[in-house]
Amino acid sequence: MRIGMRLLLGYFLIVAVAAWFVLAIFVQEIKPGVRRATEGSLVDAATLLAEIAREDILAGHPQNGELAGAFSAVHNRAINANISGIHKVRNEYHVYLTDAAGKVIFDSKGVAQGQDYSRWNDVWLTLRGKYGARSTPTDPENAESSVMYVAAPVIDQGRIIGVVSVGKANSALNPVIKRSERRILWAGGALLGIALLIGAGMVWWINRSISRLTYYADSITENNPVPLPSLGSSELRKLARALESMRIKLEGKNYIEQYVYALTHELKSPLAAIRGAAEILREGPPPEVVARFTHNILSQNARMQSLVEKLLSQAKLENRLDIAFTPVNTRALFLQLQDERSVALAAKALHLECGEEETIVSGDENLLAQALGNLLDNAIDFTPSGGAIRLYTSEQGSRVEVVVEDSGSGIPDFAQARIFERFYSLPRSNGQKSSGLGLAFVQEVARLHQGDIRLENRPQGGVTATLTLHRHFT
Known part of the structure; x- marks a missing residue:
């Protein structure tokens, strides 16, 4: 028997026994009274x-x-x-x-x-x-x-x-x-009915909360964690946080092994390139060759430094359990991102359209700026020269969808299930691959905001990235 039915049965039996005891006394006292x-x-x-x-x-x-x-x-x-x-x-x-x-x-x-x-x-x-x-x-x-x-x-x-x-x-x-006995019995029946409805509502609420926690635990098992559910009871909130803390501790060993393996794999290529360039420079080549291989060494060094910094940011983010929520103006955030990417946009002659809506969401402004920046960088990388990108919001009741649309090549079918994996990356238009940490970072930001992130191909070409956030958070 499910725990909800056990709770309902126990609650109803207690109420029924108490009601029977009280009603029996009343009925027995009516006639002599x-x-x-x-x-x-x-x-x-x-x-x-x-x-x-x-x-x-x-x-x-x-x-x-x-x-x-x-x-x-x-x-x-x-x-x-x-x-x-x-x-x-x-x-x-x-x-x-x-x-x-x-x-x-x-x-x-x-x-x-x-x-x-x-x-x-x-x-x-x-x-x-x-x-x-x-x-x-x-x-x-x-x-x-x-x-x-x-x-x-x-x-x-x-x-x-x-x-x-x-x-x-x-x-x-x-x-x-x-007449008095009938009225008391009717009142007793109504009392039992009301008690049953209240008990059913209570059990539904408990079952719903437990189901949300179960769904959250199952998502962790399937390596596709969903945002930590928001529960009404302080005890259930503590249980949810305990599950989240347990998840982090249990994943610790595998987490470190995966990072070490990925870091070793990602650093292998730039280290090999630096070693090859150093061996050539030892032979005293002409100045133009020295300049070219020196540039290669600096480029590979910058790539390794960027990878290490992103790994540190990702590790720091994944170990956070909560954030401080403040009002964030999405219109101001869009304009900030447009200004910061103006050079990259101009280099490919891309047109960036920012929505005019003055929408307020609740969250950590710095994390949201980094997450939307990662989505915008992907849109810039995969959109061909002369293409268009849109940044806008869509209000859905108490939630707000922050959308990044591009007119690029879209996501291949074989990559659909892996786009949020750490270190998984698709070749850009210039043939290079990124660190593969950008979308994983966005997913963690969505988790901390108890929101959601979706990437879907557009019928006319390109990708729609939707980050769902709360309008107000309590």
């Missing part, structure tokens, strides 16, 4: 009715007293109340009044008149000065038929002369209880 609230209202009603019943008992005609008259009027009155979706149409109280011996002298339903209720808990306890209440089913076979009764004493001059008991069927409370 409603009944406790109802019992409290019955106590209030019984106490109030006991005051009315006192005058009826003292008058000696409770069957025709104020209490009986009030209930007769209530039974004939229509009730139409909508209580939060529960429709109430009638009075649900059952009230009976007993004398001091527990004999029923008034019953609101008219069925218990004259019966002895002295043994019922509500009456028996109340006559003895205690709190009296009972819950009795009207149908022994049906537990839902129980009625809750609460009694209050009828007191005259400090003595109990009777008991008023007010009852309400528990079935009348069921709509309230069921």
